[in-house]
Amino acid sequence: MWTFDAFPSARVEQSLGVKVDQKWLDRVQAASVRLTSGCSASLVSPDGLVLTNQHCVVDCAQNLSSGSADYVKDSFLARTRAEERTCPGVQAEILQTITDVSADVAKATNGLSGGDFIKARNAAYARLETAACGTDTTVRCQVISFYRGGQHKLYRYRKYSDVRLVFAPELSAAFFGGDPDNFNFPRYALDVGFLRLYEDGKAVRTPQHLTWKARAPLPGEATFVSGNPGSTDRLLTVSQLETQRDLVIPVSQLQRSEMRGRLIEFSRRDAESRRIATDSLFGLENGFKVFFGRQFALNTPSLMDAKRADEADLRARVAADPALAARIGDPWSEIAAIQKVYGDQYLRFRQLEAASGGSSDLFNFAQILVRGARERTLPSAERLPEFADARLPLLTKQLLDSTPIDAPLEQLELEFWLLKTREYLTADDPVTKLLLGRESPEALSAALVSGSKLGDPAVRKALWEGGQAAIEASDDPMIRYALRIDSEARAARKSWETQVSAPTEAAAARIATARFAVYGDKVYPDATFSLRLSYGKVAGWTWRGTEVPSTTQLAGLYERATGAEPFRVADRWLAARDRMKLDTVFNFVTTNDIIGGNSGSPVISAKGEVLGAAFDGNIHSLGGNYGYDGTLNRTVVVSTAGATEALRHVYGADALVRELGVR
């Protein structure tokens, strides 16, 4: 997960025997796309065609669907440009430049701590972002913190706000094997999706695209993955890992599990319930499996023992250098002491602020409208950071784009949030009383959803543009509710930032300094959903004596199919069977180090050809959140060869195949 401004080309040549020069890096960077929906992608034609995963466009396909057209269940294929449809809320971004602004941030925050530190740092970020991008609406500037506060860099992106859906296969093909096969391998999934960038109503010209190469990967072949790994926790201290293991992950997993049970039964009510719950359920089950893997990684004594040994080594080296020791102090003990405060505040902070409203869109809209109205009366640098000028364009787009609101799901999300708050904090806790009054979670959530008009983008627009006066005059129950809890929720956030985040970040920055001093920059920073490049090779692995081969073929899909979900293949796939070369490689694995957020990343050969799209990791990769183990961790890729065969013979997507340059 190397940043493009510090890629170790020499090490790559040494370990893989292939050369990547600056030109190669520049070309890959220019063709790498970040999707604000939380995924990665790449340009694969001169006309703005973007390759990603189906699971990165499923939210778009769901939003474009209705009771009469279900593009998730049945696939979406635009046979002409005119049939391509804009994905609500999605923005595509291509990284242009990276600038180190660590010194500026350090100057602004020098000597500050607690709430003052947070405020000054947020203000510095806002100033730097505005200064770099100004009022240019075609770019986005974002200051990103690396090494847990050890570095701050300004990333400037070319942005595209009109992103249209070109192709998404049916869920039964993209996610063949469903949750049971997720994060497992051998695998047989067509998890590809295509989008196209538009500007001023026209497809964007993208001469810097990568070349789609419909060939099988070679065993041992070098592979590069360019994308945006979301987050990792490799630089956390042992005490922080223990908090994750003992508190944060268990609580979130128990909530995911219960909600999963809710959604599964909910989706059995009728076909429409099933349709609207599909996307949420996929996200939930995927998240569940990710954290299941993490929880068991943290519960594996070998991992924690290794973390303890690493930490002891660094501390010993710091202690051995008196000048360094004086500069660093003992940030490990400081962070350990903060964990007590973390534990004391966590559940209230989580329920009242960090996870308030569950995943309810209506509540989220209401909170943005209520807070945005107040914050926008302040100078940019003094606002809550998500409302700083540089952040407003994307926030506004996400708030005002039209997306369907599924009332029964909204109600379920709110009800569940309120139920869990009462369960964890007890009925007698002031937070529970604030959130519920004398109402029940069931009745309150139903009243809020049925009474709110915020599902209408025009209503949101009027409130957003009407500012504080419009908010105060609104009788929308969701707005009133967000107002009712806002000051307590802000107070919980402030207390958390002041007593947990700020001192943690200050201590972590000193650990980062210590690490640079002792080890240099031989370790890449934790993932931050910013562009990274990983090198690796095509390779299977061995687990408990069983060798797992590196590739699967199309034939295996038909062998695995049972006719019952999630191992059912669509009729069109059955019909296409005889037309396909069944020994074509379908999915494969590589040793690249990736993590969630990398989904949709191009898997690139040393020559710069696209060999596939990364869409998953194997089960061992889930512990990769805490550290990468090259003997076991694998990236799972859908091959361009297999995808081309399917596009041609299953979907008859001839124009798309031609645009990809396949003859």
Next chain:
Amino acid sequence: MWTFDAFPSARVEQSLGVKVDQKWLDRVQAASVRLTSGCSASLVSPDGLVLTNQHCVVDCAQNLSSGSADYVKDSFLARTRAEERTCPGVQAEILQTITDVSADVAKATNGLSGGDFIKARNAAYARLETAACGTDTTVRCQVISFYRGGQHKLYRYRKYSDVRLVFAPELSAAFFGGDPDNFNFPRYALDVGFLRLYEDGKAVRTPQHLTWKARAPLPGEATFVSGNPGSTDRLLTVSQLETQRDLVIPVSQLQRSEMRGRLIEFSRRDAESRRIATDSLFGLENGFKVFFGRQFALNTPSLMDAKRADEADLRARVAADPALAARIGDPWSEIAAIQKVYGDQYLRFRQLEAASGGSSDLFNFAQILVRGARERTLPSAERLPEFADARLPLLTKQLLDSTPIDAPLEQLELEFWLLKTREYLTADDPVTKLLLGRESPEALSAALVSGSKLGDPAVRKALWEGGQAAIEASDDPMIRYALRIDSEARAARKSWETQVSAPTEAAAARIATARFAVYGDKVYPDATFSLRLSYGKVAGWTWRGTEVPSTTQLAGLYERATGAEPFRVADRWLAARDRMKLDTVFNFVTTNDIIGGNSGSPVISAKGEVLGAAFDGNIHSLGGNYGYDGTLNRTVVVSTAGATEALRHVYGADALVRELGVR
């Protein structure tokens, strides 16, 4: 949780200033009742009237209900003996004698290990039980292991197989505050239920009953709780606790959470779904909260630190005595080494054997029928222990008593079990393939439930009496399915018993020996669902600076009621408000050390009066599974004073009140 044959009367006198002599102990023992449904109870009239909790009779009330009469939701009151109705599957047992058989068991197992040890021990238990009870159908003999194999004692019970429901209040009164208030205090719940013992169709004469005393408990008053705490893990080694913390509890909690979500949504389908799911959901939520408390107790550094210190102390004392050290060896390291095997086998063992079939009654019937047919062809001492002669009467009763089978719940249980097996072990695991073949969990579970006739007690009886031939000739799909997986499931069990249970028990017995040698018998054994007596006193507690008083009054119920579930009081309670003395003590807390299984236990004054029925612990008591903390752990009791007031004014249960001796 002292056993009645080793009660520390002198210590009680010293710490509480009250005397309990052998006569007192004998009387309490003779009036203490164990319910095979997993609860405790006491005789409170000369005519076999038994006091317990509503939540200990809710299963009976559910089984006696139908779509047209819902005794869980609406209460049950037999106004005459003729209206009292037999609870299916329930047996009541009163302890008569305790005999130490440690030497017999030691002789039978001397020098054996692994599978041979398990076999010899089971055979010894079967022989001892049969020898003590013979063919007398009015008694039950049970050898119980104490101190994790350090002692073995034969408990002989007078048993009553016809137990009838007399009174159960509506769920909204018994479980007022529902899951949010469960394990919390202040509390306002009428969690009482009454049963009556019958023999030959007549109420049993019980002159040894305790006296129901409708008075408020006094602050600081000594209280004794006589009952059957189910199980505790206080004597586990640190490595065993870590396995619980890192593997066993997380997996079971995640499953409970998801099933809870399933059941909540399931119960919203319609009124009948809600009715049939109520009891399962209560059990699940209660279990969830218990293990939530345990998980967080094990994740509290202070608890594990204390456990480590205790273990280090015992090991050091053993090491300091060379003769003792030679006799004990290093069982702690042996148990630690077994944890690796435990972890490797656990999920397969759990899914294929320990938790097979989920909570499906039909699967359970099929497994008992299939295994029972084969086992009963063997001599008693060579069978799987649950089929030994002494165990067969209760097993047969539970198998053949008529209970309603709720097909949709059965299907859900089986489907969930199969889904989780595939999820944890992957679709490619041999166990998954054995359980599913090429079928889906959804289709297979539906076919098994809809095709099986085992819901009919006559069908079960015919198969049970028909033995091996009847089983082999049966085309019932559930019987065929249980047969299909039986040999693999037995193999998983044998492997577990040989490689995990037997060496663990052997090592634990040596730790018990070490503990006796070093500390004497000042520690009571872990709970084993056998009769224990706990002493304590009426007292509130202080948590984070807040004092929690020891009692609540009836008035508080009305103040807490909101009109919405689970804080809704029934109309008859609203109507009775003005007739009641609202300052009557309703619930109270004591320092007695109890745990699940103690539910329904009488809370007895030094004079031998019943002051209430224990029905819950406070939230801090959940960590009591690993150790008792007298400053925080509390038993929650429904007071005889409050219950009498309600019986009289809410239910007009005048005959019952008279029978309780209240004038």
